[in-house]
Amino acid sequence: MEVVITESPRAAAATAASVVRGALRADPSLVLGVATGSSPLLMYQDLAVSVERNEISFSQARAFLLDEYVGLEADHPERYGVFIERSFTRHVDFGRSAVFGPDGSSDDLADACRQYESMIASAGGIGLQILGIGVDGHIGFNEPMSSLSSRTRLKTLTMATRVANARFFSDNVDAVPRHVVTQGIGTILDAGHLLLIATGGNKAEAIARAVEGPLTSMVPASALQLHPRVTIVVDESAAEHLSYADYYRETFNSKPTWQTL
Numbered sequence: 515m516e517v518v519i520t521e522s523p524r525a526a527a528a529t530a531a532s533v534v535r536g537a538l539r540a541d542p543s544l545v546l547g548v549a550t551g552s553s554p555l556l557m558y559q560d561l562a563v564s565v566e567r568n569e570i571s572f573s574q575a576r577a578f579l580l581d582e583y584v585g586l587e588a589d590h591p592e593r594y595g596v597f598i599e600r601s602f603t604r605h606v607d608f609g610r611s612a613v614f615g616p617d618g619s620s621d622d623l624a625d626a627c628r629q630y631e632s633m634i635a636s637a638g639g640i641g642l643q644i645l646g647i648g649v650d651g652h653i654g655f656n657e658p659m660s661s662l663s664s665r666t667r668l669k670t671l672t673m674a675t676r677v678a679n680a681r682f683f684s685d686n687v688d689a690v691p692r693h694v695v696t697q698g699i700g701t702i703l704d705a706g707h708l709l710l711i712a713t714g715g716n717k718a719e720a721i722a723r724a725v726e727g728p729l730t731s732m733v734p735a736s737a738l739q740l741h742p743r744v745t746i747v748v749d750e751s752a753a754e755h756l757s758y759a760d761y762y763r764e765t766f767n768s769k770p771t772w773q774t775l
């Protein structure tokens with residue numbers, strides 16, 4: 515695991531975007547796992563600028579969403595399929611039908627989840643997975659107590675997550691769906707490289723528990739400790755509770771020139 519501490523949310527976005535650019539240049543047909551939430555938004559903007567400048571292209575790449583609410587109508591603005599189109603994919607050059615998400619409005623959600631796993635497998639698996647983190651340490655919508663080997667499935671949100679996400683629903687917690695479908699922790703751990711972005715002091719506790727705490731299903735992001743290639747990009751505020759922060763800074767600042775993120 516590599517922890518990169520940056521001076522601001524914008525610098526965190528720039529660092530994370532450089533990881534995506536590197537992965538895309540190494541493999542133009544990259545299968546990218548995309549996350550919603552506010553954490554990756556600046557990074558998505560940075561990537562859109564890179565496409566505009568012809569520095570990179572997503573034309574041969576594919577994208578798979580981490581998760582989706584259950585029961586929101588097809589054009590609901592907070593449906594994650596709509597959110598990711600609005601905040602990222604429409605601003606870059608993915609081909610037609612190259613962006614996928616789990617079907618949260620299927621009549622048979624269990625089957626939709628199985629199909630989503632098959633779609634990811636048929637694409638050859640996710641090469642680079644972008645992640646945010648919830649204040650309770652969730653990744654995707656894998657709430658505390660999620661099995662560390664779980665696959666895409668139906669989950670019930672905690673009240674803490676519904677309250678946190680109410681800001682996207684006119685601050686009305688009752689409008690936040692109770693149920694979601696999400697890639698499991700096992701699904702996420704199958705990706706080749708995990709890139710987690712967290713900024714702001716409200717994420718500091720979750721980051722410290724995920725990076726330095728014990729491996730536990732009570733902090734789903736602690737499962738990242740099991741993965742051989744993880745990059746965690748945080749700003750100073752989100753790094754506040756990391757007891758090895760100086761070591762992470764020193765490691766990053768003394769990286770050999772041949773070693774990329």
Ligand code: GLP
Nearest residue numbers: 549551552553646647648654655
């Ligand atoms: C939601 C998403 C997660 C995201 C989390 C944090 O619960 N399902 O993928 O990481 O929110 O969101 P934010 O980045 O807005 O804090």
